Amino acid sequence: MPELPDIATYVEALGERIQGHVLQDVRLRTPFLLRSVDPPLSAVHGKRVDAIRRLGKRIVLVFEDDLFLVIHLMIAGRLHWKPAGAKIGSKISLAAFDFDTGTLTLTEAGSKRRASLHVARGDNLAEFDRGGLDLFTATVDDFRNRILAGNHTLKRALTDPRAFDGIGNAFSDEILHAARLSPLKLTRRLSDEEITRLFEACRSVLQTWIVRFRNDRAGDFPEKVTAFRPEMAVHGRFGQPCPDCGTPVQRIRYADNETNYCARCQTDGRLLADRAMSRLLKQDWPRSIDELD
Numbered sequence: 001m002p003e004l005p006d007i008a009t010y011v012e013a014l015g016e017r018i019q020g021h022v023l024q025d026v027r028l029r030t031p032f033l034l035r036s037v038d039p040p041l042s043a044v045h046g047k048r049v050d051a052i053r054r055l056g057k058r059i060v061l062v063f064e065d066d067l068f069l070v071i072h073l074m075i076a077g078r079l080h081w082k083p084a085g086a087k088i089g090s091k092i093s094l095a096a097f098d099f100d101t102g103t104l105t106l107t108e109a110g111s112k113r114r115a116s117l118h119v120a121r122g123d124n125l126a127e128f129d130r131g132g133l134d135l136f137t138a139t140v141d142d143f144r145n146r147i148l149a150g151n152h153t154l155k156r157a158l159t160d161p162r163a164f165d166g167i168g169n170a171f172s173d174e175i176l177h178a179a180r181l182s183p184l185k186l187t188r189r190l191s192d193e194e195i196t197r198l199f200e201a202c203r204s205v206l207q208t209w210i211v212r213f214r215n216d217r218a219g220d221f222p223e224k225v226t227a228f229r230p231e232m233a234v235h236g237r238f239g240q241p242c243p244d245c246g247t248p249v250q251r252i253r254y255a256d257n258e259t260n261y262c263a264r265c266q267t268d269g270r271l272l273a274d275r276a277m278s279r280l281l282k283q284d285w286p287r288s289i290d291e292l293d
Contacts, residue, residue, distance in 0.1 A: 010079055022047065026098070029095060034117050048064045092110075143198075237260060244265055
């Protein structure tokens with residue numbers, strides 16, 4: 001799922017292309033993308049885009065007359081910039097938004113249709129705000145209050161959109177590696193020093209990747225939005241060396257997700273139990289990274 005740095009990059013690129021321009025038409029390939037009824041989609045036709053905002057992991061096109069288009073890409077949704085009037089081509093293309101400057105298309109890979117489009121008016125936009133803390137405007141005290149509001153694993157706490165704004169599976173791995181903290185450590189067992197370290201890691205990692213994405217696109221529209229990047233420290237790098245200590249990156253698999261971490265840097269050398277493998281191996285499951293050598 002595109003996370004805060006990806007969404008911020010989309011917002012910047014869209015601002016360069018459509019802010020101040022009129023949305024001429026929206027072409028839907030499937031009616032299931034549109035999840036709202038009132039106002040109708042036609043309400044934004046012929047309206048000027050005054051701003052583009054990020055709302056958590058959603059992209060909001062702000063139109064004149066207090067109208068909004070809210071786009072949620074979910075896991076497999078992506079945006080693309082095409083020449084004006086471009087056709088909706090492949091089966092994964094769901095919609096096209098026509099401007100005089102070009103056409104924005106929305107695609108979604110796979111068979112599951114989770115991406116969504118809502119039209120909102122005025123105060124109705126607030127219903128899309130999950131309430132997550134904005135880490136770039138928050139203080140360390142704000143962060144401390146939020147992280148200690150419940151007693152959850154750090155992985156769960158960071159990826160809860162009601163707790164923190166825009167962090168998902170990929171960047172939570174990167175943040176926890178930067179903070180040198182276990183993904184399974186409980187929030188209420190954090191020391192004050194660890195809370196401060198985690199807060200600083202959140203801001204540093206997210207800002208670093210925003211700048212990196214901006215530099216990578218070099219004014220072009222971002223076309224390679226993915227959760228797996230070779231420059232990442234641990235996410236998606238199971239079995240590869242940690243860039244800081246060289247120890248092979250480990251993982252915990254659950255459902256359709258996995259958590260990646262460095263046992264040497266984050267868990268004092270302890271291996272965290274992977275449910276599937278630890279149940280299979282039982283007493284043969286290694287307890288430390290040294291037992292794998």
